[in-house]
Amino acid sequence: MSEVKIINLTKSIEGKYILSNVSIELEEGEFLSLLGPSGCGKTTLLNAIAGIVAIDSGEIFFGNIDVTNTPTNKRKATIVFQDYALFPHMTVYDNIAFGLKMKKLSKEIIKKEVMELLEVIELSDKINNYPKELSGGQKQRVAIARAIAIKPMVLLLDEPFSGLDNSLKNTMHKFIMNITKKYSITTIMVTHDKNEAFKMSNKIAIMLNGEIKQIDYSKDIYKNISDIKVVEFLEEFNIIKGKIINNNLVTQIGSFEIKEKQNKYLVFKYDQVHIKYSKDKNEMVAEIIEKYYMGNYTTYILMYNMERIQINIADDKFDVGDKVNIEIKDYKII
Amino acid sequence: MGGRSIKKIESKYRPYILLIPFIIFIILMLGSTSMIEQSLGYNNQEGISSITFKYYEEIIFTKVFLESIVYTIYISVVPTLISLIVGIYMGIAVHFNIKRKNRLNNIIQIPIIIPYTVYIFCIILILMQTGIVSRSVMNLNIIDTANDFPLLIYDKFGVGIIMVYVLKQVPFVYFIIISSLSNMDRKYIDVALNLGSSKIQVLREIVLPYLRNSIMTAFFIVFAFNFGSFEAPFLLGNPKYNTLPVLSYKYFISSDIDKRSYSMVINTIMIIAVVILLHIYIKYNERKNRRNYEKR
C-alpha cells in the first residue's frame, strides 16, 4: 500500500491550467523532489497536497484514506514554506510545540517531544529565543522541527534552501536527509535546482507547465529520458534535430537508426564528447569557436557542419581556432 | 511611532527647521499659562496678582469633584469596552467571511463622518419617553403610558450617552481592525491550520496576538476621547451627574470669578493627568518589542 497517492489532480485559474492531470505515487519513507522551472505549478501542487489550496478535480490518498475533501487541519501533511513563517510572537519552544498544543496533549508529553527535537536539530540553547534572533539556517531547522513534531504522514518542503548560502546549503541538505531518514517520513520537496534534487531524493518528478513530464527513481532519470522538453530543461545536452530518411535519423553529425517513428532528435550530454586534434585534413572536422574556463572543467563551443556543439571536458589545452575530431560516447535518439 | 523605515537622515538643524510651522502654531495658540495662572488665582486682567492654592484646596476634595471623576471614568470605560468587543468581532467576521467588502466598508464609514451632535439628536429622538422606541413598545402593549417608558436619556446611568459613543465608535474600531488584518500575511494562518489548529485556536493563537497593538491603541484613543468629550454628556446627561468636562464648563460660564477659577483648576488637573499617562504609554510602547506579522 503506498503512502501517498495523487491521482489526476487538475487545477485552473481563470481558464489557465496550473495543474494538469498530475499523478504521483510514493511508498512510505520515500523522498521525492519536484523539479521544475519557476512558475510551473510545483508550489501550487504542494499547497494542494497540504490542503491549503482547493483543486478542481482529482484525488489524494494518504495510505488508503481519501483526504481529497479533508480540510488542512485534519490532513496529516505538514508544509514548510520558503520563508519558514515561524510565528514571530512565539519562542522557539512554542513554535515547535504549536502543533502538539493544538492536539491538546499534556504539558509533560509536549515538553518531552519538543526537547527531543531540539536536541536533534541542535538548538537546545535557543529554546527561549524568538525567530528574529535566529539565523536563516537556524530558522529553517526550527521550521522543520515544528513540521515533524506532530508526526505527519507526509512532509512537504517548498524550496527550503533558496535563502541560504552554499556552504550552509550543504549542511542543510545533510540535515534534512538525516532527519527524514531517522523518522522515516515520506517527503516531497520542491526545488528548481537539479543538483539538489539528485543529491537528496530517491525519486524525482520533473514538472513543466503544470504537467509531470517524467517521474522516476533518480538513478533512472537520464536512462529513461524521452521527452525533448525535459532534455531542454536539464540544460546538459546538445540537441541536434534531424530528418527521418529510410528508417534513419539523418543529422549533420551522422545517421542513426531510429527506434520509433516520432524520433526527431539526437541528444547527447556535454560531457559525453571526446575531442582530439585533427591530423587528417580530409576528415570532417569541427572548429573551436569559443572557449570558457569554468574552474573544474572547460567549456568549448564547436562548429561542426553548421551545427553548434557544446562540450565540457577537463582538458583546457585546446584553443579557439583549433580543428578537432569529435567522438560521441553516449547518445540518445528521442 | 512606526518602525518600517529605520533609516534616518543625519542632520543637525534640518529637523528643527521643518518643525518651525508647528512650533509657531503651538506658541501662538497655547503659549500662555493663563489657564494655570487662573487656577492659581492669578488674573492679570482683573488686577489680581497673587498666587494662591485655595481654589485647588476648595475643590479637590468636594463630593462634587470626586463623584464627577468616578462618573466620568464610568461613562468612558463602558462604551469603550462595548465598542471594542463589537468592533473587533465585526472586523474579524467581515475580514474572513465576506469577499466583496467595498460597499459594506463605504456604508460603515458613515457613522464616522457624521458629526457627534447629529447622533446625539438622533438618540434623543429614538430614546426619549415619547420617542420611537417608546412608541414601538407602546404599540406592542408592553407599557401603558409614555411615563412608563424608562428614562434612557437624562438618566443617571447615562444610557443615551453610552449609546451615542457606541454608535460612533464601533465603526471606528472596526476600521482599525480591518486595516490591521488586511496587512497580515495569510501565511501564518495557513501554517497554523496546517499544523492542526481549529478556527477558534487560530483566532486565539495567531489573530488576536497580532491585533494586540491595534486593540491597545484603539482602547486608548476611544477611552481618552470619551473621557474628555463634552457635547454628549452636556446634551444628554442628567444635571445632577456631571462629567469632568461638563463640570468645568458649568464653572466656566459662571459670572462668579471664583467659580471660573474652579474651571481652570479642573482643566489644569486634567491636562497634567493626561500628560503623565501619555508619557507612561509612550515609554511602555517603546520598550515593547514590535511583532512583525506584516506582508513583505
Add this chain to the structure above:
Amino acid sequence: MKKDKIITKFIISLFFMICILPLIIISLFMFVDKWVYPNIFPSTYTLKYLLSVIQSKELPKAMITSIIVAVMSAVISVIISYPTGKALAHYNFKGKHVISILILIPLIVSPLVLVSSSHINLIKYNLHSTLLGVSLIHTIFILPYTIRIFNDRFEEIGVEYELQGYTLGGNVISTFFLVTLPLLRVSVMLSFSLGVIISLGQYLTTLIIGGGRVMTISIILVPYIQYSEYQLASIYSFILIALTIISYTLIAKLYKNHLEF
C-alpha cells in the same frame, strides 16, 4: 460552515441598518407636522419648516461660514502637518519625545482645556470672534490626525527617494516638486478631507472662540436640539450631514482619479 456565514451576514446587515438609521429618522422628521404619541408614523406632514429654513437669511450665511472655516482649517492643518510629519519620520532629534506627546494631547484632553488655554492668546491677537480665530482653534484638533497621516506616509516612503533625488543632482526645490510631492498627493487629499470633516463637526470650540459672532451650522443646530425644536434640528442636521458627505465624496473622487501608489 454555512450556518456560520448566515449568522455573520445577519449580524452585518443589522450593523448596516444601524448605520443608516439616523439618516432615515432625520429625513423623516424634517417634514413632520403632527406626530401624536403613540403613533409609529406621523399624522400629518408639512413643508413649512423646510421652507422657513430655506428662506431664512441665516442659512446661506451659516453655510458659507462653515465652509470657509472648514477649508481654512484644513489648509492650515496640511501646511503644518506636512513638515512636522516629515521631521518625525525622517529624523531623530532631541525633543522628539516631547513633540510626540504634544501632538497626541488634543486627541485625549477635553476640548475645553485647550480652548481655555487658547482663549486668552486669541483675544490678545484680536482673533477672538473671527473666522481665522475659529479656524485656528479647529486646527488644534485636526493636527493629531493629519500629522499622523503624513508621518506614516513619510515612513512608508522612506528617506531613500529623496536622497536619491539629491545624489542624482537635484536641489531641495526640484526634489520637492518632482520627487516628494507626487508621492504625497494622496496624504494631502486625505488630510484635507479629514480637516474639513472635523471642522464641520466642531461645536464647543466654535461657540467659545466664536463668541456668538461666528455662526456655523453646528452653532445653529445645537440650541434647536436643546430646546426640542425637532423639525428645525432635523433640517439643520440634514444640512450638516449633506455638507460633510459632499466634501468627503468630492475629495474621495479626486483621490481616486489621482490614485498612483
